[in-house]
Amino acid sequence: MPLKMEMNFKKRISFWFLGSLLLSFNTYATDKLPDTEDQETASSSAPKIGIPYASTKFRGPDPNPSSAYNFLNPADRQTTGAAAFVNNVLDNIQVSGTIRLLTIYRNMDKYYSDMISSPKNFSIYDYPLASVGTNVGGGFPQLEFNMTSRISPRFLFNVGYSFANTMTGNPDGSGGRSASSRQNLFFNGKINAGAVRFDISAGGVLWTGLSRFTMGQPEYRDSYFNRVPWDWYRNSSLRYEEYYSLSRNVGAEANGRSPLLGFVAKTDILPLGVKVTTLYGRTNSNVPTGLYTTHFPSYTVGVRVEKIIFTRYVAGKIGVNYRGRYNDETAANKTPFNQEMYTLDFNLKVRKVRFAGEVGTSQLKGRQYNDNPHDFKQVHNQQGFGFSMKAELDRDITTLPISLEYYHIDKWMVSQDGSILNSNPQASTDVLYDIYYMQNLTQEVGQITNNRQGINLKMEKNIGKLKIQFGGAWSQDLTKSGDTVTFQHRVNAFSRSRFHPWFNAGGNYGRLKSGWMRTWEVVSITDKANGIDNNYLKGYSALELLLKYKITLFNRDLVFLNYNSYNTAQDHVAFAPTNNDAFIRVFYEDFTASYKLTKKLSVVGNFGIERAMGGSRTQLAPNGKPLDQVGHAYALGVDYDFAKNAGLHIRQTWMDHKDKNFVMDEFKGYETNVELKIFF
Numbered sequence: 001m002p003l004k005m006e007m008n009f010k011k012r013i014s015f016w017f018l019g020s021l022l023l024s025f026n027t028y029a030t031d032k033l034p035d036t037e038d039q040e041t042a043s044s045s046a047p048k049i050g051i052p053y054a055s056t057k058f059r060g061p062d063p064n065p066s067s068a069y070n071f072l073n074p075a076d077r078q079t080t081g082a083a084a085f086v087n088n089v090l091d092n093i094q095v096s097g098t099i100r101l102l103t104i105y106r107n108m109d110k111y112y113s114d115m116i117s118s119p120k121n122f123s124i125y126d127y128p129l130a131s132v133g134t135n136v137g138g139g140f141p142q143l144e145f146n147m148t149s150r151i152s153p154r155f156l157f158n159v160g161y162s163f164a165n166t167m168t169g170n171p172d173g174s175g176g177r178s179a180s181s182r183q184n185l186f187f188n189g190k191i192n193a194g195a196v197r198f199d200i201s202a203g204g205v206l207w208t209g210l211s212r213f214t215m216g217q218p219e220y221r222d223s224y225f226n227r228v229p230w231d232w233y234r235n236s237s238l239r240y241e242e243y244y245s246l247s248r249n250v251g252a253e254a255n256g257r258s259p260l261l262g263f264v265a266k267t268d269i270l271p272l273g274v275k276v277t278t279l280y281g282r283t284n285s286n287v288p289t290g291l292y293t294t295h296f297p298s299y300t301v302g303v304r305v306e307k308i309i310f311t312r313y314v315a316g317k318i319g320v321n322y323r324g325r326y327n328d329e330t331a332a333n334k335t336p337f338n339q340e341m342y343t344l345d346f347n348l349k350v351r352k353v354r355f356a357g358e359v360g361t362s363q364l365k366g367r368q369y370n371d372n373p374h375d376f377k378q379v380h381n382q383q384g385f386g387f388s389m390k391a392e393l394d395r396d397i398t399t400l401p402i403s404l405e406y407y408h409i410d411k412w413m414v415s416q417d418g419s420i421l422n423s424n425p426q427a428s429t430d431v432l433y434d435i436y437y438m439q440n441l442t443q444e445v446g447q448i449t450n451n452r453q454g455i456n457l458k459m460e461k462n463i464g465k466l467k468i469q470f471g472g473a474w475s476q477d478l479t480k481s482g483d484t485v486t487f488q489h490r491v492n493a494f495s496r497s498r499f500h501p502w503f504n505a506g507g508n509y510g511r512l513k514s515g516w517m518r519t520w521e522v523v524s525i526t527d528k529a530n531g532i533d534n535n536y537l538k539g540y541s542a543l544e545l546l547l548k549y550k551i552t553l554f555n556r557d558l559v560f561l562n563y564n565s566y567n568t569a570q571d572h573v574a575f576a577p578t579n580n581d582a583f584i585r586v587f588y589e590d591f592t593a594s595y596k597l598t599k600k601l602s603v604v605g606n607f608g609i610e611r612a613m614g615g616s617r618t619q620l621a622p623n624g625k626p627l628d629q630v631g632h633a634y635a636l637g638v639d640y641d642f643a644k645n646a647g648l649h650i651r652q653t654w655m656d657h658k659d660k661n662f663v664m665d666e667f668k669g670y671e672t673n674v675e676l677k678i679f680f
Contacts, residue, residue, distance in 0.1 A: 092149045092150045092151070093147055093148070093149045094147070094148045094149070095145070095146065095147055095148075095680070096146050096148075096679075096680060097143070097146055097679070097680060098141075098143070098144040098677065098678065098679045098680075099142070099678040099679075100140065100141070100142050100143070100675065100676070100677050100678075101124070101675065101676045101677075102124065102125070102126065102140075102142075102229055102673070102675045103122070103123070103124050103673075103674045103675075104122070104123045104125075104672070104673050104674075105120075105121070105122050105123075105671070105672045106120070106121045106495070106669060106671045106672075107119070107120050107669050107670055107671075108120070108667060108668070108669030109668045109669050110666050110667050110668040110669070111499070111667045111669065112499055112500070112506070112507050112508050112667060113508055114499075114500050114507065114508075115500060116499070116500050116501075117498075119669075124165070125164075126140060126229070127498050127501055140229075140230060141162040141163055141164040141182075141184075142163060142164050142165065143161075143162060143163040143164075144160070144161070144162045145160065145161045145162075146158060146159070146160040146161075147159045147160070153192075154191060154192040154193070155189070155190070155191050155192075156189070156190045157188065157189045157190070158186070158188040158189075159186070159187055159188075160185070160186035160187075160188075161183070161184070161185060161186070162183065162184045163181060163182070163183050164181070164182045164183075165181055184204050184205055185203045185204070186201065186202075186203040186204065186205075186206070187201065187203050188200070188201040188202075195269070195270050195271050196267065196268065196269055196270065197267070197268040197270065198265070198266070198267055198268075199265070199266040199267075199268075200263075200264070200265050200266075201263070201264045201265075202262070202263050202264075203261070204259070204260065204261035204262070204281075205259040205260065205261065206259070206260040206261070206262065206264050206279075206281070207258070207259055207260075208258045208259070208260045208264055208279055208283075208302070209258055210258075210277065210279075210302050210303075210304045210319075210321045210323060211304065211319060211321040211343055211345045211418075212345065212358055212388075212418065212419045213343045213345070213358050213360055213386065213388075213413075213418045213419065213420055214302065214304075214321045214322070214323035214341050214343055214415055214417070214418050215258040215302060215323055215417045215418055216258070216417075216418050216419040217258075217419055218419045218420075218421055218447055218448075219419070219444060219445075219446035219447050220444065220447075220518070221444060221544075221563070222493070222517060223490070223493060223494075223590055223592075223606070223608070224240075224243055224561050224563075224590070224592045224606075225590075225604065225606035225637065225651070226493065226494045226517070226651075228637070228639070228649050228651065228675070229649065229673065229675045233679055235641045235647065236602045236640075236641050236647055236649070237557070237594075237596045237602050239639075240559045240561075240602070240604070241557065241559070243548075243559070243561060244467070244549075244550050244559045244561070247460060247469070258283050258417045259283060259284055260279060260281045260282070260283050260300070261281050261282050261283075262279065262280050262281015262282060262299075262300075263279065263280050263281060264277070264278070264279045265277070265278050265279075272307075273307060273308035273309075273310070274305065274306065274307055274308075275305075275306040275308075276303075276304070276305050276306075277302070277303070277304040277306070278301075278302070278303050279300070279301065279302040279303075280299065280300070280301050280302075281299065282298065282299055282300060283300050283417050285300075285325070285416035285417050285436060286298040286299065286300055286325060286327065298325070298326065298327035298328070299325075299326055300323070300324065300325045300326075300417065301322075301323075301324045301326070302321070302322060302323045302324070303321070303322045304319055304320070304321045304322075305319065305320045306318070306319040307319070309348065313350060313351060314348055314349070314350050315348070315349050316346065316347045316348035316349055316354075317346070317347055317348075318344070318345070318346040318347075318348070319344070319345050319346070320342075320343075320344055321342070321343045321344075321345065321360070322340070322341070322342055323339075323340070323341045323415055323417065323418070324338070324339065324340045324341075325338065325339045325340075325415075325416075325417070326338050329366070329367070335367060335379065336365050336366055336379060337365075337366040337367075337368065338364070338365045338366060339362065339363075339364055339414055339415060339416075339427075340362065340363045340364075341360060341361070341362045341363075341413075341418070342361055342362075343358050343359065343360025343361075344358065344359055344360065345357065345358035345359075346358075352393075352394065352396045352397050353391060353392070353393060353397070354391070354392040354394070355389070355390070355391055355392075356389075356390045356392070357387065357388045357389040357390055358387065358388055359386070359387035360387070360413075361383060361384065361413075362383065362384040362385075362386075362412060362413045362414055362415065363381065363382070363383050363384075364381070364382045364383075364384070364412055364414060364427070365379060365380070365381050365382075366379060366380065367379055367380065368426050368428075369381070369382045369412070369427070370426060382412040384409075384410050384411065384412030384413035384414065384450070385410055385412075385413060386408060386409030386410060386413035386420070386450065387407065387408055387409075388405060388406070388407035388408075388448060389405065389406055389407075390405035390406075390456075391403070391404055391405075399461075400459055400460075400461055401459065401460050402457070402458070402459045403456075403457070403459075404455065404456070404457055405455060405456040405457075406453075406454075406455050407448045407452075407453060407454060407455075407456075408453040408478075409448060409449070409450045409451070409452060409453070410450065410451060410478055411423070411424045411450055411451035411478065411479060411481070412424070412450075413450045414450060416436040419447075419448060420448055420449060421436075421438045421441060421443065421447060421448070421449040421450070422436050422437055422438060422450060423437075423438055423439045423440060423441065423449050423450055423451050423452070423481060424439075424450060424451060424481075425437065425439060425481075431504060432503065432504050432505055433502060433503065433504065434504070435502060435504070435513070435514075435515040437504070438486060438520070439481060439482050439484060439486060439522075440481060440482060440484055440485045440486055440538060440569065441485075441486045441487075441488075441520070441540075442485065442486065442487045442488070442540050442542065442567040442569045442584065442586065443473060443475070443540065443542065444473070444488075444542060444544070444565070444567075445457075445458065445471035445472060445473040445542050445544045446458070446471070446473070447473070449475075451477055451478050451479060451481055452475050452477055452478060452540075453475060453476060453478060454473060454474055454475025454476065454540070455473070455474055455475070456471070456472075456473050457472040457473070458470070458471045459471075465549055465550050466547065466548070466549050467546075467547070467548040467549070468545075468546075468547060469544075469545070469546040469547075469548075470543075470544070470545055470546075471542075471543070471544040471545075472541075472542065472543050472544070473540070473541070473542040474539070474540070474541050474542075474573060474575070475539070475540045475573075476537050476538070476539045476540070476572075476573050477538050477539075478537070479537075480534075480535065480536070481538075483524060483525040483526075483527065483528060483534060484522050484523060484524055484525060485522075485523050485525065485538065485569040485583045485584050486513070486520050486521070486522050486523070487520065487521055487523070487567060487569070487586050487612065488518060488519070488520050488567075488586075489512075489518075489519045489520065489521060489610065489612075489631070490518075490565070490588045490590070490608070490610060491588060491590070491608040491609060491610035491631045491632065491633050491655075491657075492608070492631060492633050492653070492657070493517055493518050494517050495653065495655055495671050496512075496514070496519040496657075497514045497515065497516065497517050497518055497519050498514075499512075499514065499519075499667075500512070500514055501514045501515070501516075502514065502515065504522075507521075507665065508664040508665055509662060509664065509665060511523070521612075523583060523584050523614055523618050523619065523627060524619040525583055525617060525618055526617060526618060526619060526620075527617055532617065536571045536572065537572075538570070538571060539569070539570055539571070539572045539573035539574055540567075540568070540569050541567070541568050541569075541573075541574055541575060541576050541577070542566070542567045542568075543566045544563070544564065544565045544566075545563075545564045545565075546561070546562070546563045546564075547560075547561075547562040547563075548560065548561055548562075553595070556595065556596045556597065557595075557596050558593065558594070558595045558596075559593065559594045559595075560591075560592075560593050561590075561591070561592040561593075561594075562589070562590070562591045562592075563588075563589070563590045563591075564587075564588070564589045564590075565586075565587070565588045566585070566586070566587050566588075567584075567585070567588075568582045568583075568584065568585045568586075569582065569583045569584050570582040570583055570615075571583075580615050580616050581615060581616075581617075582615050583614070583615045583617065583618055584612065584613070584618070584627075585612070585613045585615075586610065586611070586612045586613075587610070587611045587612075588608070588609070588610045588611075589608065589610075590606070590607075590608045591607045591608070592604065592605070592606045593605050593606075600640060600641045600642060601638070601639070601640050601641075602638070602639040602641075603636070603637065603638055603639075604636070604637040604638075604639065605635065605636050605637070606633065606634075606635040606636075606637070606653075607632075607633065607634060607635075608631075608632065608633035608635075609630070609631070609632055609633075610629070610630070610631040610632075611629070611630050612627060612628075612629040612630075613626070613627065613628055613629075614626030614627030614628070620661075621659075621661035621662045621663075623661055625660075625661040627659060627661065627662060628659060628660040628661050629657065629658065629659045629660075629665065630657075630658060630660075631655070631656065631657035631658075632655065632656050632657075633654070633655050634653070634654045634655075635651060635652060635653040635654070636651075636652050637649070637650060637651045637652070638650045643678075645678065645679050645680055646676075646677065646678040646679070647676075647677055648674075648675070648676055648677075649673075649674070649676075649677065650672075650673070650674050650675075651671075651672070651673040651674075652670065652671075652672050652673075653670060653671050653672075653673070654670045655667075655668070655669060655670065655671065656669075
């Protein structure tokens, strides 16, 4: 080999080795957009509650990215042997990623006594300082990077990397604080062998789903105004255009909550229309927050076999799923604390009606799994059962598209990686820190929970430029479960969740539960103490109305988004009770307006109000009256897209909350959020 050619070849190898070394830390990218059913939320990333590392759903490389480039001069290439192979790799490298800086300043005039940060707090993280480094537990990284190369027409590989800062220390500031970095590494390879295709991923974080019950995402609707820092790959004006146009846009949570550190393998057998997915590793539910130091070893395994069905009358897919979580209570006692779930799911369109659902069983093994929560002497086995069935009529059949779902899920049907919200206290190892434990929750429309049966109804109608979406949910407990109810605080949800995150007894009265971007409150029922028969099954109701409208003002688009919800819980099933017999009644309204001033500059405003009222049969304040709360949010924002792939986003929110009767339940202040985001 000529000396010049040999030197060039060595330079290429050295450059490639250096790049690989710099990438060898930790990542979690995916190499494709979500599947068809997730395309409406494909541009949203997916924060996950309680994960002990920074995470998001990575966009991956574009099929024909303008940002793709060669690291070396493409004219200076070898054409044979190993040099040709390396040149081919370098020629086909594509890069994509995100650089993000988020700063938050909060100034509180009135606040809860257990708030983990100071009244005046500056943070460069999604979450402020928290003990044992949980501040980035639900956050996003500041850097993502993905490299893709198609080595041959049938082989493609990805390498991804992410980086985030974290800080640990005592919440009260009494101890020292230390800053460090959190980094993740991801590898993926795809091989097309003709009739069979293989897709293998390793590392973390792998956003993984099997089915709705086993490993899937509960449905949460986030405020349109607060989504911006976590809504990644869209320019500002396009973001609100899509909020207006898309029917299903429930927020970043919709993309899945099963982040995996481990391995995922997918095999497509094309002639048979069969796809097999297997996984092994640890998800964010393997180690409950309160037991992270002792709850080891633990791991999750999963298998899904999916069959595509396409005939003259039926089109869709059917799948068989298995998810197992195998834990010991502690590394010392070796006592099992295991969960297994087997399900069959389907999504089929028969003629012009779509049917979807899932049916399955769950086996639980552990000392906690006992109808008597005080018996921890011996291991118990419990078996659960559950199913859901949904029918959808589209515009081909009726001018009013409608979706109706019925579900029946007993208390022992448990998977913290799935979309079934857990209301069973026996399935929790530490109630104070288990953010998956939601007993007697007044759920949103579309959510499902165990120990409950109910229906979810959704309808939509377009009248000119006005889009109307209505939803209702009505459900009832299957067995009596505790003398409490839980409701969600939606106004100022992101700010509130950072007062004392990942804790289930916060606030001045010890009733607040906080997770990623949302806060709940637990209300005690006093029937038993007052001699009232409490042997009833609680009922829950939810009504939701979303109005969306767009007009043109001075040749620029003005988008209005108005979301309303009304939630109740009472001692029986009811449509929407309005009297004091209900244990809790919560009204929430969120109004957002976005206007595109110029091609690059948009402004957005938001107003939110929440009214929560307890019933006469719940815990009373010293003045003899129940909970009576009102909260407000007033916010303005500016989005400046100074490049097609970069933007500056500013949000200013003034917030307040006050309970007329529980007078210590009060806070007031403002929060400033500035984010610089570059994606490529």
